[in-house]
Amino acid sequence: MITMQQNMRWYGPHDGIRLRDIRQCGVTGVVTALHQIPVGEVWSVDDIQERQRMIVEEGMEWTVVESLPVHEDIKRQGGDYQQYISNYKKSLEHLAECGLKVVAYNFMPILDWVRTDHAFVNPDGTKALLFDEIAFIFFDVFLLKRRGAESDYSKDKVEEASEYGKTLSKDQKDQLFKNVLLGLPGSDESFTPEKILELLDAYKGIDDQTLRSNLVHFLSEVAPVAERVGIKLAIHPDDPPFSVLGLPRVVSTEEDLAQILSEVPVNANGLCYCTGSLGAHPDNNLSRIIDTHGDRIHFLHLRNVKREDGKRFRESEHLYGDNPMEEIIEKLLLLMDKNGAALPMRPDHGFLHSLEGAEKYPGYSLIGRLKGLAEIRGVELGLAHKLKI
Incomplete structure (x- = not known):
């Protein structure tokens, strides 16, 4: 039986949640990044190995890099963007040398994600992102x-x-x-x-078409390197999946995904299948994305959303919302069984429970993510037995 490789995200030594806390959730993998290194600089082998050592000492492994950030000059194709692309390639080579296999990233201009309320109060008193x-x-x-x-x-x-x-x-x-x-x-x-x-x-004059062209140029340079060294690149969808502050968006819809994958047709150029970000767009069919692009899905973010009037959505319980999570998990299990390999997954975000009080990273409280992980595990194992895989 092939099930998803279960991980938790960790922001590094300054994260209020310790590696020991994560290990006690029952996961064996950690998703993290070298946040201390300025965007655009090369990640050295020594720095990568030091982070690996911290994780191994707690009985886990560093499974997915999230994220190796893309410098704004690359997105705008200005300034020293070619040097930053060269640095990105070197970082990929160093990560591969250290045994890392999956690298997530995004191509959102300026803002990596946007919420207007980080403490929306649910009826039971837990807090969510909205x-x-x-x-x-x-x-x-x-x-x-x-x-x-x-x-x-x-x-x-x-x-x-x-x-x-x-x-x-x-x-x-x-x-x-x-x-x-x-x-x-x-x-x-x-x-x-x-x-x-x-x-x-700095983004004046850069529309969707220009940003998409810049993304394809970036991928045409780095994806062959990733393919050569054995790394899978997983682009994270726009969050939210529509324009904010007049900025262009090119990873929001099914059409966007199809274009990105077809323009650079190497397997290393793949997706971070984030059900929360993709699910916030009412026109995206999350099940169809698996059917169409399953072989290019390299990393899973599983969470749910509840869409309300217009462009308003809140993060809901992992199993209950507008995303058909049981259907999604079943399709992922069949995909992994067909390919004979587990996909790395992390329960993305979670409610903040009153027991934990305030925390630095909204959505990344421990109890809320542990609850989501337990629910996803239960559905996954139940479906695996039903499907007899």
Whole structure:
């Protein structure tokens, strides 16, 4: 019986959740990255091996790199982007030398992910992540004051956002600003509206077509290297899977995925199949993605979402939401059985339970992820027995 390779994400030595805590969840694999190395610099063999040593000493292995980040110059194809691509290749070679097999990354401009509320309170008192378009419009138009932002939204929605803003205190407005920018790499820094607007200016004139072309250029250079050294690249879908701050998006829909995979047709160029990010787009058929691109799925993020009116969604329990998780897990089991190999998986995000109090990384509390892992394990084992595989 081939089941998914179970992992937990760890942010490194400064993570409030320790490796020992993760080991006690029953997993044998850790998903992590060298967050201390500035984006664009080469990851050395010594640094990679030091991280491996920490994990092995706790009885686990480093199974997936998440993420080896892509420098903004590569996304914009400006500045020293060719040097950064060269550095990326060297890092891949060093990771392969150390035995790593899967590298996740994303191609989202500036913001890696966006939520407007990191502490949405569920009926049982647990807290979840939520994206609300109206709150985001208020941030964009009235707090950030991005030039031309109003033209990206309907007049009715801008008026609704304005009224929404009138209900917020100064502290609530400050919290909204911080919430949105938490997905900005290096967001422990104090980012001012002026700094964010400066970053956005660097993307003027770059539309979806240009960003897609830049992604294909990047992949045409790095994917052959990954193929040669035995590494699978897994691109993470856009989160959320639609434009924010007027920025282009090219990994949001089934059509986007098909184009990325067909433009660079080597197996190393593959997907991080994130049911949460893909599931936030109502037009994506998650089961069909497995049917169509199963052999190019290299890494799994399993979680669920509940879509509400318009572009508003909240992260729900792992098994209950708009994503058909039982059907998805069954298809993944059949895919792994056909290929004769387990796919690495981690339970992506989870509710914050009151026992844990505040934590640094929203969505990455231990109890919530452990609950999700246990639920996914149960469904997986039950289906495996039913399918007799």
